[in-house]
Amino acid sequence: MKYLRILGLLFFTMAVHSQSVYKTPSGEKYHLATCRMVNNVSEEITLTHAVELGLDACKICHPPTAASLNILPQKKAKGESNTVQCKGTTKAGNRCKHMTSIANGYCFQHNPD
Template identity: 65%
Template sequence: MRYILFLLFFSLSLSAQKVYKTPSGAKYHLGSCRMVENVSSEITLKEAAELGLEPCKICKPQNYTALGFVQSTNTAQGQKETTQCKGTTKKGTRCKHMTSIANGYCFQHNPDK
């Protein structure tokens, strides 16, 4: 029983850990990081996960994916990884570019542009 309470307390304390987000940044930082300025706002790791922020590579704060928070991705729904482009080249062969665009075409063969 003590072990379960300890784990519960430990996970709650980590999820409430305070990190800092710069106004224009896409990463979150520790308070001691040189990238944090007076204009940075304090947020929790859970809020960082909801905003889709990545951990800073300089100060290396706790990664929220290790805590089980869901990381939002900027890929189209149903698109998990890159696939080979569906387009054909001028020679008539299949394009060799890889794409993560939802329609399956690379930037050169995208019919939506």
């Protein structure tokens, strides 16, 4: 009996994490398939992936939220950051004070592209 209970919990957890929601190409929210905001170009993704992308739940169709399903994104360790200070220099010769997450280490103003 205990084995069946654990197996049922495992299947429920897998179903929740693989629940399909939809993301529009330019949207910042995820939707249910029945939402009026979902159109033919929407991409089907899992709820877990939507949380990883930092998408919010639609306020029209009310899909399940990460908090209600206990799949909140992983928090970073204290002091760990994905942004760095820009490597560029200003006209005055000082180091730029902007923070950037661009991989080459330069902000939008000093990006050498």
